[in-house]
Amino acid sequence: MNTEPETPGPNSPVGTSLGDTLRWAFELDQSPALAGATWITREIIPAARDPFDAILAPSTSLDALRELKNAYKMLRTSGATAPERSLAARLYAATIAAALVRHKSSISTQAPAALQRAFTDLAEDDSMPERLREIAVLALEIHARG
Numbered sequence: 001m002n003t004e005p006e007t008p009g010p011n012s013p014v015g016t017s018l019g020d021t022l023r024w025a026f027e028l029d030q031s032p033a034l035a036g037a038t039w040i041t042r043e044i045i046p047a048a049r050d051p052f053d054a055i056l057a058p059s060t061s062l063d064a065l066r067e068l069k070n071a072y073k074m075l076r077t078s079g080a081t082a083p084e085r086s087l088a089a090r091l092y093a094a095t096i097a098a099a100l101v102r103h104k105s106s107i108s109t110q111a112p113a114a115l116q117r118a119f120t121d122l123a124e125d126d127s128m129p130e131r132l133r134e135i136a137v138l139a140l141e142i143h144a145r146g
Contacts, residue, residue, distance in 0.1 A: 033083040037091055040071045052129050055094045062103045069095035069107055090125060093118035094132050097139035116143060 034050065041051040044067045048054035054068060072095060075088035097119055099107040108115060122128060123136035 033079075033081065033087045036079065036084050037072070037075065037087055040075060041068065044068055044071060051091050052094075052132055055091065055098050056131055056135065058102065060098070062099055062105055062107070065095045065099045065103070066107050069099075089118075090122050090128055090132075093122045094128075094135065097122065097135045100142050101135055101138045112143070116140065119143060 037051045038048075041048050041054045045054045045060065045064055048057075051068070051072075054060055055065070060068075069092055072088045072092040076085055076092055079085035079088055093115075096106075096108045096110070096115065099105050110118070119136045119140045123133050123140060125133065
């Protein structure tokens with residue numbers, strides 16, 4: 001009978017928890033604002049690498065985009081830091097843009113002028129990934145056509 005404690009492997013609950021904790025710590029160290037948004041995103045889409053991939057993935061359903069939009073909307077006002085709130089505002093606009101571009105559906109009750117401003121701000125924000133800015137440009141074009 002072996003009395004030595006089992007060493008947790010990558011598939012054990014302990015090994016997974018430690019791996020998740022370490023991954024979270026590294027993400028937080030790299031960008032605290034992005035880490036919070038990533039955590040929220042993974043609650044909705046567990047396989048998402050980050051919010052950008054979740055929003056832009058062709059497999060992300062309209063319902064998932066609505067859930068993401070609502071989560072980022074909440075984070076816009078309740079984020080702990082200004083960078084976190086600013087990122088949440090961009091992600092909020094991006095989910096609305098993605099729904100419009102990929103699903104031809106509006107998931108917002110924002111006024112047309114507010115949407116145009118949000119899409120324009122996202123499209124012009126060099127700190128956002130290029131592919132997110134591109135979807136904002138496409139949304140602006142669709143939005144302009146009515």
